[in-house]
Amino acid sequence: MQYAILCYHDEKVTSAWSKEHDDAVIAKLGVVREKLARQGKLGAVARLLPTTAATTLRKDREPPLVIDGPFAETKEQLLGFYIVDCAGLDEVIGIAKELGEVNPGGAYEIRPVATFDPGKVAS
Amino acid sequence: MSDVGWISPILTAARPHAVAALLRNFRDLDLAEEVFQEACLRALKTWPRNGPPRDAAAWLIMVGRNVAIDTVRRRSRLQLLPPEELISDLTDTEAAVADRIDEADYRDDILRLLFICCHPELPATQQIALALRIVSGLSVPQIARGFLVSEAAMEQRITRAKSRIATANVPFEAPGAAERFERIAAVAAMIYLVFNEGYTTSVAEHGARAALCEEAIRLSRLLLRLFPTEPEIMGLAALLMLQHARAGARFDSQGGVVLLEDQDRTLWDRRLIAEGLALIDKAVRHGRPGPYQVQAAIAALHARASRAEDTDWSEIDLLYGTLERMQPSPIVSLNHAIAVAKVRGAGDALAMIEPLAGKLGGYFYFHGARGAFLLQLGRTEEARAAFGRAIALANTAAEAAHIRGQLDRLARGAAL
DSSP states (O other): OEEEEEEEEEEEHHEEEEEEEHHHHHHHHHHHHHHHHTOEEEEEEEOOOOOOGGGGEEOOSSSOOEESSSSSOOSSSEEEEEEEESSSSHHHHHHHHHHHHHHHSSSEEEESSSSOOOOSOOO | OOTTTTTTHHHHHHHOOOHHHHHHHHOHHHHHHHHHHHHHHHHHHHHHHOOOOHHHHHHHHHHHHHHHHHHHHHTTOOOOOOOHHHHHHHHHHHHHHHHHHHHHHHHHHHHHHHHHHTTTOOOOHHHHHHHHHHSOOOOOHHHHOOOOTTTTHHHHHHHHHHHHHHHSOOOOOOOOOOHHHHHHHHHHHHHHHHHHHHHHHHHHHHHHHHHHHHHHHHHHHHHHHHHHHHHHHHHHHHHHHHHTGGGGGOOOOOOOBGGGGGGGGGSSSSHHHHHHHHHHHHTTTTOOOOOHHHHHHHHHHHHSSSSSGGGGHHHHHHHHHHHHHHHHHHHHHHHHHHHHHHHHHHHHHHHHGGGGGHHHOOOOOHHHHHHHHHHHTTOOOHHHHHHHHHHHOOOOOHHHHHHHHHHHHHHHHOOO
């Protein structure tokens, strides 16, 4: 079963991280990722740019409305995601805990994937 | 990470918001800062035990207010302090405060805090120092390192700036639309100053000062979060990111300056470039161009070229023409001439900058560029003289060394 681990955090806090802190967190996450990759459990991974770079298309009207900024003005924003392949919820919660240990703060939303097309865009 | 290491980014993130709200409450910058510090100390004591509150800024504002009220009471000796438990346990009240203060208030609070630092009576260096101290919360030693001055001198500079503001009339009413726009423009200019203060031409200074560039980028993101639809703020943020993305390639291993066209572009920070390009892309859609957007668009053309020879100089030439019309300045014209030299040749470029000699005669970069144009035109004697002037006017050893390199090449060429 494939799951998406959606990473939410307060962007004001993550953007207050020093470069050293950021690099250290990414390095520690890298270790966990490598392990998952070796086990053949890791799919696509993305880190998103800050929501100040976001644009939202409101398509509930005609013509659609293009708005600067993220869709939801919440305290915590979607900052990235992992796709993992696991036997079940217990295992993916375990993985999320491991990731959370080296990157505390914020929340991970675990969502089972209905369909996943890896696409053909070069990374 | 140390035990309380996770707290510090949370406090930094909450700072502008919290200090700004406390300033509105008490209308006293010193008091607002002091009680914020105290609230931070209490956070360091209670958060490791109880975990962080749901809304850190609201918690800090609440505690800060209580501390301020205590302070005022203590001063007037009217009442005893309330027990610590009452101040620390805020789970219910904090949520209520968070609900009461709405986003628009926050926005004008933070804008006011930033705007206070741009007071027109303050010289630029004091504006920057004040913003770094009050808004960013950098320590005096950190700021002193960024400015390459002693801590005592920086302490004095900040104290002086604060006392000037204390006697100035700080506007506390909510600004009207036109006034808000003026404040945004003043704050944007101040953030750009912070960036330029950190953007140095010497590698020895680079490490210490890069922190100022990073802080300026953080402030630009903060301003953009407050005003997410302002294309000039997008332009400002993009400009800073695209320029700072090159930081790792600007000096060679000997500390010499590496010019843009000679830089190893694989050393450029791709993530900052991606963010900068995304922002300028968004800004352009608004169809309201301004100087920051145009400068960012120029920086974007450099960032998009994977090799120096792929640079779209004719587009840069056009953009500089636009910038000259928007914001006429001899420096802009000089930069325009560099692009003109690439597109239409050194002769046109030289003709463009000759009239600037009166205004830029004391400027290192003017003589350096003039020397380069003359050299391209084969007027070596005049080029030599121009380079000589440039060296005499160089501000740093690295600048002088760069021109000396040109002279050496010239000498070798002449010997052949």
